Amino acid sequence: MSNTERRRILVTSALPYANGPIHLGHLVEYIQTDIWVRFQKMQGHECYYVCADDAHGTPIMLRAKQEGIEPEQLIKRISEEHQADFSEFLIDFDNYYSTHSDENKTLSAGIYTALRDAGHINKRSIHQAYDPVENMFLPDRFVKGTCPKCGTDDQYGDNCEACGTTYDATELKNAVSVISGATPIEKASDHYFFKLADFTDMLNSWLNEGHLQEETANKVKEWMQDELREWDISRDAPYWGFEIPDAPGKYFYVWLDAPIGYMASFKNLCDKNNIEFDDFWKPGGNTELYHFIGKDIVRFHALFWPAVLTGSGYRTPDNIFVHGFLTVDGQKMSKSRGTFIMARTYLEQLQPEYLRYYFAAKLSNGVDDIDLNLEDFMQRVNSDIVGKVVNIASRCAGFIKKKFNGQLSAELPAPDLFKEMTDASEKIAGLFESRKYNQAIREIMALADKANQYIDDEAPWVKIKNEDTVAEVQAICTQGINMFRVLVAYLKPVMPALAEGSEAFLNCDAINWSDISKPLLSHEISQFKPLMTRIEKEKIDAIIEASRQNLSTQAAAISGPLADDPISDEIEFDDFAKVDLRIARIIKAEHVKGADKLLQLTLDLGGATRNVFAGIKSAYAPEELEGKLTVMVANLKPRKMRFGMSEGMVLAAGPGGKDLWILNPDDGAQPGMKVK
């Protein structure tokens, strides 16, 4: 690597939104980026990794209000939480900042002004839902009402979840503002638009210059086939953001100043560390710029952002690395299943490097989703890292320490094998560089297998017992420990703390990519301590349990019958047919002496009568029931209860207590009829 040029690289991850905590889904991206940046730095390149909280927008404004604090206080608190999470996950930003900063304000205003002066900004009036109580315009998702098409209640202002119709928030019937409950009115307002279509040619050529992964480029080209509409970049007061310089009462839409936050965070770093900002952001700077993002925000980064940058005299990114979403056990993260796992919840139970390793083992350079399979996670980490890699050091260290005073031998007994391992360096580096971490990990683990095989073949535990061969043990273990060191070097971008612990054990300087080919010889190592322990199943269970509990303590938790009580496993028709359901008339209902929950029902099946005890006392008075038709399971095996024989079961729905409703057939059904 010494003969290659020292690259100058600026890297960003997407800015987390400052209204909630970091979860495992977020971490896919930060871990992916951090690995790449650590790798670049290990190569000796000049690489900066900047990020920031995305601190503007309506949701933050409203949340602060709800908590009775100023937005500044809210974003400060959230930023501290975010940074604590990132730091513990060993995400090593060179700078972590906020979009609510002087630098960002200046840069946003400058970019806007440049766009305006070049004629890329258009101003026109639009109509929008307006909350007359709160005196603010309402984004679609802050209006709810009845669908104008199908009449379903409680639908958002953009489309109906029941019938799928899309409409304007102003078309909703009985519309209410989610914020105040007031009926929104329609109101006109001037908005500022970015004329994206001005950049059609520029974008078309940019898209063909190989800046994007193929799949991403295809997606963006698909969007380019339609005419590029103007992008609304302004919002009316009250809004939490930056006021537009020449438009009092108008603010930049959060998505305008968010990516500029990348620049602002870097500007902040430059000012602290004497880095030339323009080298990285003006055209022709001989530097590289990369954004790591999720596939949900491709539009902003691959369409608007290059256009905005070009229109205001800045450079465009060299690439936008798009990754997929995280699923857990093959399904979308779910609060009710306990798989919506917060970074903090994870950290309370497990070490960050387990997850860093697992993600690395799964991540490719594609946009496919990756799955966190919890069983696989545990097995994989335990067997790869603890069983294979760390085990090499563990099984050699004892001999060296006890028998040879911690001294490594002066030569390697198997230099060819060592060379084979260091020769893999270029291939593995190429895989890290191209973000095929999964392949890199596979290569590294194959080498770890080789190391263990070598030790097994040499059997130092046998040779140590023989006078003639005892001297060989020192060399064998020196070989083993040096192979371990190479593996740690390869894994260092992924597992920096393991590397640090290993450096202490090896009693050597920080390992870099360039010095792996020089083995440690005639060198004293330190006492071996377990560098990493196994993942215990209980810890994973605890994470799931804690994530479930988060659910119940969160006000806005998603719940409902389906979430609380998911649909059971699929059955065959024959299974259903075994259940004989009949219409029954309740001809008599009475209290049962000594029973807290039961009512005794006499049911007429159109000829036969049945005596049934039903646990519905909490919801019904006997007199309410007499004469009613309902549905019963007629062929249920009679069951002896404390108060007598119960010959069937009436059907009811609901969580229990007062909330319990028996089934009622529609008019016309007669006692005894089969339900099918």
Add this chain to the structure above:
RNA sequence: GCCCCUGUAGCUCAGUUGGUUAGAGCAACCGACUCAUAAUCGGUAGGUCGAGUGUUCGAGUCACUCCGGGGGCACCA
């Protein structure tokens, strides 16, 4: 409704421009070993490559249809 991605051993994934008996790791099973955090080493078994049809001398690899999973769009960016 339209469009994109995806579906390979129990699990996680590789499978190059279609070409001989479909690969790896983990798990399972058998054996060896005991230095090591019950780790390691050797071996065995396990797949009609989601289903079907087609193109071809030949298809996991191409085309079409269907099914399952993920996502995008339907004037919201």
